[in-house]
Amino acid sequence: MTTMTVPGLGALPRKYVPILVTALLLAGMFLAGGVRYTGFASGQVILNVFIDNAFLLVVAVGVTFVILTGGIDLSVGSVVALSTMVVATLLKDGWSPWPVMALVLVIGTVLGLGMGAIIQYFEIQPFIVTLAGMFLARGLCYVIGTASIPIDDPAFTAFAQTRIDLGGDLWISPSVVVAAVVVLVAVYVLHFRRLGRNVYAIGGNEQSAMLMGLPVARTKVTVYAISGFCSASGGLLLSFYMLSGYGLHAAGMELDAIAAVVIGGTLLTGGSGYLLGTVLGVLVLGLIQTIISFEGTLSSWWTRIFIGLLLFAFILMQRLITARRR
């Protein structure tokens, strides 16, 4: 059985069900917010969710690649923090912005590449390797400095304050554009490039992928490099957003990213899921925060509690869907 019937939609391939559920959840949350709070149901509120979570979205894109192969990357939050730290320090030392950005992207990619190579060639669990990577990157932050370093490079601050007008009082930040580009490129790679198809194949059955003559080792290493690159990009966006570098930035962001991917319907066992789901997942997380800030009296820890409950619900749902597949 590959299809199930959804009232009003006819038969829907089962693989799209998780995404649909996430989309409905998002719509429901938005409606509920709009009914409950004045000023909630405006376009800018939605755009703000994008603006405040652009860096998370970019990071989650990388994590999606990794999870689709059946792996996991716990180092992303630390790599984001390290990137902000490198940016702030080098700018303070008088580097010009472009080489700094290029260097940060290279560092992130190389870190990912290294972890991927260790996972693949020493056959160590990705969980362990990226956990080590997480401590390593966080530790490097403190080697650079323990205090928060402000960024006052004029190019950076100008970029951070740029608003792209969409007309009708609506605006987005350049970060949103960057995130959108990253998402589109990633969707293209996943669905129209061999690399992307190999990612799905490996997640489906690694042994079979190897026997079919697919470049399993190369693909797996690449996926971690992509994740490292995305984390570094997320780090750059975060340094625009925060205008500082700090070892405590992005604490726990790896978990937010993983949560977004899972809520977006991607299976942790790999091979099944879509990037669109990840985008929706990030929006769900962002909208929870927005609702809590509109509520005003709730402490921000409620965000965590809601995310936790949602994760439970989604993992249960996936379990049911996969169990009923036959």
Place this chain on the structure above:
Amino acid sequence: MAPPGPILRMRGIGKRFPGVKALDGVDFRLLPGEVHALMGENGAGKSTLIKVLTGVYDIDDGEMELEGRPAAFSSPLAAQQAGISTVYQEVNLCPNLSVAENIFIGREPRRLGHIRWKRMRHRAGELLHRLDLDLDVSAALSTYSLAVQQMVAIARAVDVEAKVLVLDEPTSSLDAGEVAQLFRVMRRLKEQGIAILFVSHFLDQVYEIADRMTILRNGRLVGEYLTSELSQVELVGKMIGRELADLERLEGRPLARETGPLVEARDLGRAGAIEPFTLTIHEGEVVGLAGLLGSGRTELARLLFGADHAGTGSLRIAGEAANLRTPRAAIHRNLAFCSENRREEGLVPDLTVRENIVLALQAARGWTRPLPRRRQDELVAKYISALNIRPADPEQLVQNLSGGNQQKVLLARWLILEPRLLILDEPTRGIDVGAKAEIQRLVAELSDGGMAVLFISAELEEVLRLSHKVGVLRDRRLVAEVDNDEGLTSEVLTETIASGAAS
């Protein structure tokens, strides 16, 4: 005219696994334009030789030449690039990807690196059409039966412009029609000068298609023969190292007996899987199910077992109405189901042979009442020797066993339960001639002891040898129920399957 030199030559090949010498000094050669069968019992080393050849395993000893040049492959990818296209023993495809992708992944039609999906689907459709298969190529592979998956794997392999085509038990889940299709394709490729290495436990198939064969026994070379110069009896003798006389056939047909009904299905059905059917299975009765692939044999069995929910009808077990909603409930009522899909639904590769065998028995007892280790060892030893599982080491990991021996382990798991009704879905798939006879004897013995058996097999001879009555399925409908008496032959059965009417 001198015969053409071999396209592939392997000399003195050796391969060791911890505790096992899987190959020892094996020589093998493959001529262009021939079909060469690799023969041997379960665990003889056939798949290992293929995996060594295609770069899945490193070679421990010996050397290899492809077209006269020394060759060694570090990965299946390298072997593929050198012109060796392979279908490995178990279906090795990605269930989450579409049919079209499974055929083309790794060599998708592209323009500037951009995958051309439409073209890919179109070509996949054409390719499958040539194999007489009409599938929705954009559906996920997992939605199709094992047999179809096997055909897809074959389609993938034959589409590559290869010099050598390796087929390790490609026909294990195929029915006669599909085998004929495959053989047609193989003959065409052979005419084009492609060398084909073919493994099968069906001797008739081997004699139909192979020009030459190489026989292995316990990892050693027995010899290379022309098919036309070796009789089936001699072949079996060389494979098992003793005379066929030891494998005495089951005498006569099973006699029908007067016993009470055990399972009564009335108008049981499930939309899209199988039309409502009525079937009674008596105690101690062996009921065979015959029919083409996709005719609904497995679906019927799954309904009886509660693995799928019935949409209509009722089921009575031993006179009581039973509403089996889960396999657990069925096991509780002493039904057992040995699935055809051992890789996905059966064995736990990381557990040992012993643990895999006692799994169902332990689950039936409940985890609070562990089976004493002494009793486990006794039972396991009994079935290892009864089914001739090799290596006969209960502590070996199941994933290290050969395909046929894994199948025997799965069978042992359900036999050990001594259920009232045992459903066997293709139990002898991939099992060598000797062990097949053992399993058939065991089934006959168990049914004499009062156990009812529902026996599904694509091999009609096997169904006829064991069953008291045969149910014939066609297009997901139970079209006939025939008593297995003198009048029933495999020809009659084939006729019934084809025409869909009871004779």
